[in-house]
Amino acid sequence: MTATENATALRPLHTQAPVDRYLADMWSRRDFAVAMPVEQIRASHQDTLLGNIWHLGNPMLNVAVYYLVFGLMLNTDRGIRNFILWLTVGVFAYRLTQASVTGGARSISRNQGLLRSLRFPRALLPVSEVISRLLTFGFELGVLAVLAVGTGEGVSRRWLALPFVILVHTMLNLGGAFITARLNDSFRDVEQIVPYMFRLLRYVSGVMFPIERYLDNATTAPYIQRIFNLNPLVDLVNLYRWVFLGLPMELFQVAQLVVVSSLVLMVGFWYFRRAELRYGRS
Template sequence: MSVATPGPPSGLKPMSVTPPLREYIARLWQRREFAMSMAAGEFHAKNAAMSLGGWWHLLNPLLQLGIYWLIFGVLLGVDRGVVNFIGFLAAGIFIFQYSQRSITGGASSISKNLSLIRSLQFPRALLPISAVLREALTLRVALLVAATILLLTREWLTVAWLAVIPVLVLQSMFNLGGALIAARLADKVRDIENVLPFVFRLLFYASGVLFLADRYIPDLADPALEQTFRTLFIINPLYSFLSLVRHYTLLTISQDHVDLMWLSAVVWSVGLLIIGLVFFRAGEATYGRG
């Protein structure tokens, strides 16, 4: 607003495409039911056309776990230093996939809902938010599968399991930040949607989803190099999230540097969420306009 323009008449407020951040968040909160309804709808619709219907939410994680266990545990034998390999996988794979699916889902959330964007006015961040909520619903089922497997493989339900809750809260914040950033980038350059699967394939191997990083790092002869690798793993938020979950749920796994992992998790989650909100809101006027 320039000095020359007279102020608004009483009771009127300036219409702006990008409201202040506080106002933007208030609008999102007011419409939270939309994000939840959208997420639940997509979650249920996903397998609605299948003969086994909702059972696929359960079968999917079971089959995935079975295949990774067969190939990496039984055939290739990368289960070095891990007593309960199937429990180890169960506590890692689904945590990793929660981030992977949230962020790739965020990237396609705008392009999948173009007609909705063009017909109604609502804060566009609701779309990546509902993509993350949808994946949280998927994770809920997968965690039930994982917990069952842990208990079947003679892990004990201990108070330490409660520590998983703050880890998941932090991870959800991280995922939302990532989904918001991916959504804006993919709206500008659709190619991002094709690149992301490769990024996550690389991260999958770099996050120790299938192997215990602590057991592989000491093989390096040079201590300085070893330290660099440890630091790199802990800086990787996905490694920190899933290592923390393993640390608190598996009796046979005790990770080093748990405090640094918490630090990494907190810094990434808070940082990425704030950056994501600011970055996404700055593009509010451009979504769905090419």
């Protein structure tokens, strides 16, 4: 028997799997992508006295702080009906993206032990980070529902659109997480910068006050308005406010959001996967 005959059964170890095989491989390990976040949630507050109550406590304290600052002290609520719910919807929706993308940045750098020991599609790590944030968001949706009923907004048929809204939202978050995960693997400085980026972005995304108030005057140049209008987070926050408060939402905005989110996801996945074989080596 010659060596070449034997070699037919061999396959190269270090080739990047084609996208369909890669996705199939990810799908077959979906239990892993869910077990990781459950583990993370379990571990995240295990050192605190109140433990898992913090999953509800954190977002509620956040809303309390914003309500004090923007509602009571700065009076930004002028003219906004049900400001407390309006604000809470914005804060929770925005926080989901913020937490997913910042968490995504750490998903590769914090799991070096796993990356150095086991071989699996690396994209599962940002995915499980995003799933983990979604689980926390579940608690927050509960808070929103209670708040909507408590403030007299009531239950609405629009709530049925939530799965779609969350799907589009997740596509955006996942794309962002892929991008920061790879960037942070090359430059660990990224995870320091990302939180500030989001803090800045929050003020132009209409989370705590409507951006229209600052854009709707003749002094703002049209190109600036166009840039502001491309921000998918504005449309996203508006979409959630349509669900919970019935505020107007144009179909055009929804379409734009879907397109932008899909693009971010595709570009992010492509960008992340290009460095597949490099993760875990530094």
